[in-house]
Amino acid sequence: MDFKFSKEHEEFREKARNFGKKEFTNDRKVHFDSEEKYPEELRKLAYESGLVTYSDPWKVLIAIEELCAIDPGLGIASTIPYFGAEVLLLFGSDLLKEKYLGRINEGKAIMGLAVTEPSGGSDVAGCRTKAERKGNKYVVNGSKMFISNGNIADFLITLVRTSDADPKRHHGLSVLVIDTSSPGFKATKLTGKLGVRATTTSEIVFENVEVPEENLVGEVGKGFYYIMTFFNISRVFVAAQGVGVAQGAFNRALEIAKSRGEKFSGREDVQFILAEMATKIKAARTLTLEAASYLFNFEPNPTVTSMAKQLAGETAVYVAEKALELAGIEAVNSDLERIFRDAKILEIWEGTSEIEKLVISRNLLKGEAF
Amino acid sequence: MLKGSAKEFVAKYVPQGENGLEKSGITKDLTKALAELGFLNMCLPAEAGGAALDEEPYLAVLGEFSKYEPSIAMEILLVNSVAASILSKFEDGLQALAKTGAGELGFIVSPPSPYARNSFHSDHVSLDAELSVVLGNGTDYMIVSDLDGRTLYVKDEIRFKRFPRPLGFRALQWGKAEAKKSQYESVGKGMLEEAFSSGMSRAVSSIALGIAETAIDKTIEYTKVRKVFNTPLKDFGPVAGAISRMKVEAELLRSGLAAQSVDAEILRHKALDLALDASRTAVQYHGGYGYFEAFGIEKLYRDSMVMKMMFGGVDQDLLLYRKTFRSDSGII
Numbered sequence: 001m002d003f004k005f006s007k008e009h010e011e012f013r014e015k016a017r018n019f020g021k022k023e024f025t026n027d028r029k030v031h032f033d034s035e036e037k038y039p040e041e042l043r044k045l046a047y048e049s050g051l052v053t054y055s056d057p058w059k060v061l062i063a064i065e066e067l068c069a070i071d072p073g074l075g076i077a078s079t080i081p082y083f084g085a086e087v088l089l090l091f092g093s094d095l096l097k098e099k100y101l102g103r104i105n106e107g108k109a110i111m112g113l114a115v116t117e118p119s120g121g122s123d124v125a126g127c128r129t130k131a132e133r134k135g136n137k138y139v140v141n142g143s144k145m146f147i148s149n150g151n152i153a154d155f156l157i158t159l160v161r162t163s164d165a166d167p168k169r170h171h172g173l174s175v176l177v178i179d180t181s182s183p184g185f186k187a188t189k190l191t192g193k194l195g196v197r198a199t200t201t202s203e204i205v206f207e208n209v210e211v212p213e214e215n216l217v218g219e220v221g222k223g224f225y226y227i228m229t230f231f232n233i234s235r236v237f238v239a240a241q242g243v244g245v246a247q248g249a250f251n252r253a254l255e256i257a258k259s260r261g262e263k264f265s266g267r268e269d270v271q272f273i274l275a276e277m278a279t280k281i282k283a284a285r286t287l288t289l290e291a292a293s294y295l296f297n298f299e300p301n302p303t304v305t306s307m308a309k310q311l312a313g314e315t316a317v318y319v320a321e322k323a324l325e326l327a328g329i330e331a332v333n334s335d336l337e338r339i340f341r342d343a344k345i346l347e348i349w350e351g352t353s354e355i356e357k358l359v360i361s362r363n364l365l366k367g368e369a370f
Numbered sequence: 371m372l373k374g375s376a377k378e379f380v381a382k383y384v385p386q387g388e389n390g391l392e393k394s395g396i397t398k399d400l401t402k403a404l405a406e407l408g409f410l411n412m413c414l415p416a417e418a419g420g421a422a423l424d425e426e427p428y429l430a431v432l433g434e435f436s437k438y439e440p441s442i443a444m445e446i447l448l449v450n451s452v453a454a455s456i457l458s459k460f461e462d463g464l465q466a467l468a469k470t471g472a473g474e475l476g477f478i479v480s481p482p483s484p485y486a487r488n489s490f491h492s493d494h495v496s497l498d499a500e501l502s503v504v505l506g507n508g509t510d511y512m513i514v515s516d517l518d519g520r521t522l523y524v525k526d527e528i529r530f531k532r533f534p535r536p537l538g539f540r541a542l543q544w545g546k547a548e549a550k551k552s553q554y555e556s557v558g559k560g561m562l563e564e565a566f567s568s569g570m571s572r573a574v575s576s577i578a579l580g581i582a583e584t585a586i587d588k589t590i591e592y593t594k595v596r597k598v599f600n601t602p603l604k605d606f607g608p609v610a611g612a613i614s615r616m617k618v619e620a621e622l623l624r625s626g627l628a629a630q631s632v633d634a635e636i637l638r639h640k641a642l643d644l645a646l647d648a649s650r651t652a653v654q655y656h657g658g659y660g661y662f663e664a665f666g667i668e669k670l671y672r673d674s675m676v677m678k679m680m681f682g683g684v685d686q687d688l689l690l691y692r693k694t695f696r697s698d699s700g701i702i
């Protein structure tokens with residue numbers, strides 16, 4: 001067991017950190033947050049700098065963590081344009097990979113994953129958006145909610161219901177790649193988010209949207225399985241977001257403690273809070289790296305992955321709150337307050353903390369080791 | 371005397387469903403309307419034209435307003451607890467206080483913090499100062515404590531730069547302030563610290579508790595109607611358990627607040643924690659909807675965090691320890 005990253009990865013970490021420090025200027029952090037605007041130029045810059053690469057998933061993980069530590073909103077916005085790509089990589093036909101992933105790999109397209117509906121996100125099998133087979137196409141009707149990149153994506157990996165026949169609800173689900181330029185597709189940007197305001201979130205309505213049959217991912221009826229497989233991948237990266245956000249909040253809290261001198265940092269009250277924050281971050285990072293290690297060696301461990309996602313999300317929220325508490329009212333208009341607002345999303349998206357706990361306990365009850 | 375209830379006031383003046391007054395802010399007209407109904411001078415001394423009401427109706431008003439629009443509760447608190455405790459001590463101050471209670475003057479205050487990046491220079495007649503964080507309802511005058519802990523009443527030449535989006539209580543005016551060659555009066559040592567700490571613990575508790583109760587009540591309502599896995603959310607054990615425990619805590623605190631016997635520091639400590647826990651949980655159980663302004667939930671989380679930052683950090687904890695041990699404790 002080796003707890004060290006390779007020299008190449010450490011150098012990459014340095015590169016990601018330097019990128020974030022240079023490009024995530026204070027003006028940009030404040031502007032994209034307050035305007036709720038997507039930083040398209042940063043997405044391109046991050047791509048051109050080689051920070052988001054499919055050649056090495058460890059590098060993606062490192063980039064996410066480092067960028068989120070500098071600014072969660074900008075960090076996530078610059079690394080989220082490929083959200084859902086693994087579904088195509090793992091289950092898409094060669095035709096789909098060529099047609100869609102080619103442009104993504106070249107940094108020319110943006111994609112998203114549309115699972116959540118207005119009636120619910122936790123209950124994935126409750127999907128109501130219907131896709132009816134008509135000749136050589138599917139006709140899609142329904143709506144999706146809170147879809148990241150929804151209004152800027154070129155296409156969305158979309159979970160749809162293709163059959164009601166089976167009493168097991170999750171059996172009737174499939175995945176389609178839907179072009180956002182299709183007639184009948186409508187994305188409405190949702191504004192007024194608590195945090196991660198540099199990312200863009202939409203409500204999607206499909207009104208008789210026609211999708212060619214070749215845009216079906218994998219087999220009909222296997223959609224639930226594909227999405228769950230995807231979550232077991234994406235949650236590792238979301239855990240890395242959480243670790244990064246927590247680290248970013250901690251770095252600022254530590255700076256504040258040091259800058260206040262012995263009178264403040266010499267107090268055990270303060271020291272114990274710092275120690276607890278750091279210990280939780282270390283635990284969350286270690287668990288995330290373990291989950292990543294299983295995954296990147298093609299032996300994904302959903303239990304450990306869910307543990308990592310849950311712990312990292314909770315840690316991000318805990319550390320951000322404690323950092324603000326230590327900072328006091330001086331931080332009411334600061335980097336830290338933004339990090340606090342951003343952190344909460346990590347307990348909500350990609351499976352809420354409650355859903356992660358359900359996954360963990362169900363696996364344990366089935367006898368899975370952890 | 372009060373000429374209306376918080377509920378009526380909010381129904382008339384606070385927009386529904388747009389995070390209350392966050393966008394428009396508390397305007398001069400709104401402050402005036404609050405004053406006309408008697409909310410801004412309810413605890414001011416009679417010499418300042420105040421109603422000098424007891425604590426009980428005051429706490430009730432704060433709690434009620436914080437349920438609907440915590441920024442208004444905070445404005446009422448700043449006038450009735452902060453300005454009143456400091457300006458009532460001297461003649462000039464009484465006049466300013468009377469006008470503040472009548473909604474004619476607005477002020478900013480710099481929440482005392484030993485770590486604030488403030489600077490002060492004075493020649494005993496005029497003051498040059500920079501304050502890194504102030505909040506209030508206008509800039510006619512300013513209350514601040516200097517680096518030696520003396521509380522100053524700054525009368526003129528105040529420049530204020532507003533923060534566009536502070537973390538919470540956004541309807542109030544938050545920003546940086548400068549006093550350049552300002553006339554000031556030194557009121558006394560440690561008065562602002564006293565006002566912000568033990569001086570208003572029960573009032574702070576009432577606001578925090580109001581926020582907590584709103585968060586809990588909204589979550590109860592939501593979890594009754596939101597179905598996940600075809601089941602109302604309230605039917606899941608951890609959901610029902612978490613909400614029920616917070617509800618019990620809120621009820622205990624509410625009765626503690628009514629009973630004078632419960633220590634104010636204990637109340638404050640618990641109420642601030644409960645507000646943060648309840649509002650965080652509310653965001654969580656509202657799922658994605660909780661993360662958006664339109665549901666009016668995320669605001670509670672932001673406001674609670676600001677309460678904790680302003681009234682519940684490690685320094686304020688020392689007050690609680692002192693009460694517990696009846697001497698300075700936990701200082702190392």
Ligand SMILES: Cc1cc2nc3c(=O)[nH]c(=O)nc-3n(C[C@H](O)[C@H](O)[C@H](O)COP(=O)(O)OP(=O)(O)OC[C@H]3O[C@@H](n4cnc5c(N)ncnc54)[C@H](O)[C@@H]3O)c2cc1C
Nearest residue numbers: 115116120121122146148349350352354606654655657658
């Ligand atoms: C900014 C943002 C971006 C998003 N991006 C995307 C995206 O790109 N694609 C996408 O598909 N979705 C996206 N989502 C949606 C997100 O994944 C969902 O919000 C999340 O899965 C929860 O679903 P919900 O909001 O419908 O809450 P619900 O499913 O209604 O759940 C409400 C609450 O109940 C809890 N709960 C549910 N079941 C149980 C149970 N059995 N026991 C105890 N508690 C339970 C949940 O944990 C939650 O706290 C995004 C959301 C946000 C806010």
